[in-house]
Amino acid sequence: MGVDGDNGPYSSQTAANTHAPWVEGGTPLDVDLAGLRDYAKHMADQQRDLMSRTTHLSHLFKMPGEAYNGEVLGEAAYLRSQLQANASELSAYLNNLGQTLFNIGSAAQTIADIYGSGDATGAADLADVLFAFGDKSVPRPDGLPPYLGQTYQEALLANAAKTAPPPETSAEWQKPEQTSTSPYQTTLTSKGPNGLVRETVTTNVPGSGVSIVTTTIYDSKGKVVNTTTSRTTTTYDYATNSQVQTVESGNSTTRTTTQYGKDGSIVNSESASTTSTNGHETPTGRRVVTVDPQTGERVETTYVVRDGKEVVSDRVVIGRATKGETGYEEPIANKYDPMSPTNG
Incomplete structure (x- = not known):
């Protein structure tokens, strides 16, 4: 086939190969x-x-x-x-x-x-x-x-100006910049496509266990495109060594109960999500995390409600975490070095 179309060195062969009269006059579609x-x-x-x-x-x-x-x-x-x-x-x-x-x-x-x-x-x-x-x-x-x-x-x-902004986890959002306006309030600002700017303000109410997150998206002209607010309440039960976290956003509520072992590791966790319509709460899903105390294996199972029935939508099995170092380990030779500060 010629590289220059009809003027190429193989123009006649190209014409012969692309001229297929036998495909014409067939049965109409x-x-x-x-x-x-x-x-x-x-x-x-x-x-x-x-x-x-x-x-x-x-x-x-x-x-x-x-x-x-x-x-x-x-x-x-x-x-x-x-x-x-x-x-x-x-x-x-x-x-x-x-x-x-x-x-x-x-x-x-x-x-x-x-x-x-x-x-x-x-x-x-x-x-x-x-x-x-x-x-x-x-x-x-x-x-x-x-x-x-x-x-x-x-x-x-x-419809570029009318298109909904990308999800929060989308790679289209750049790495956010953090600023602190007070000891209890931080702001994350991230730039997105088409001049969009996302501003996330987190306010922690002192001594209450309440955190309020407000996310506002502005267009290239500074006009508000979308605003969402969520309220998180966290309590801790020392008798059972468990934490209860409730997240309210719009008409949706997610309540997560996490129980910890003596070493601070998670023993089990369960999240239940509901939506509220006209004062009636309807279950929408559930996420359960269980940890085998013998093997350390963790199973994360997500359930969704379809046609009034709860079905498994996702299941992940994670093996025991390998032991790692969180800091700098002193070289073993130091204890034999007479000039080492630890031997001084």
Whole structure:
């Protein structure tokens, strides 16, 4: 195939290979509108299911940092960075896969819309299919309603100012800068895409065990885009050596009870989440952490409520943590060195 199109050294071979008259005049493509709409819905459902399952990838980002925390050997730091880089690549791939499912479903829905006002059994032209996939070189189909026809990218550009800000855990937010306005209040400020700025103010009420976190997102002009507030109340029961933490945000409440052993390690923990509507609380999920006292193995199980039934949505098993050093260990030779301060 020629590298310069028709002017390349293999232009005649290229023309011969791309001229395929046997594919012309075949059976027209019949459009089953109901089938295409169902197919588009299934693609959208698959995208939503894929995106919901990607939340389980949070372990791939979190666990390498927890396994190789603090000052570690260079090899361990390299392994940590590689594992987190691999998790980022997998996350990016799944995001692109989800967008592909959405695009295919949108194209199917567009074809159905093109022929929605005509004969459902009529034949579709190949140009209509190309248009459905965003090819601007083909004319707009006559049967497509005038309010339809934007590509996904065009819709993003048109609604950039109206697009919801990225999640708090998104890599689009830069590393936050911390400032302290008082001994009881700190502010984290982080810059995001399109000139967004996220400001998180944490206020600890002295002597009450109450912490209030207010997160405000501003657009590039300083206008408030979104504001959320959560209230955390923490109490401790010395009789059972357990801590109870209650987080209230909007109409959602999460209550976590954590019991500690004599050495300060977690024995077990359970979080229960509910939503409140018109004064009625409805369970939405639960997270249970259990630790085997013999093996030190920790099991983290997450439950969600679907159709009124509690089902397992995630389960992680973590082995006993290896013993590490939290400080600098004095060289063994020091106790034999007469000039060492410890022998002085």
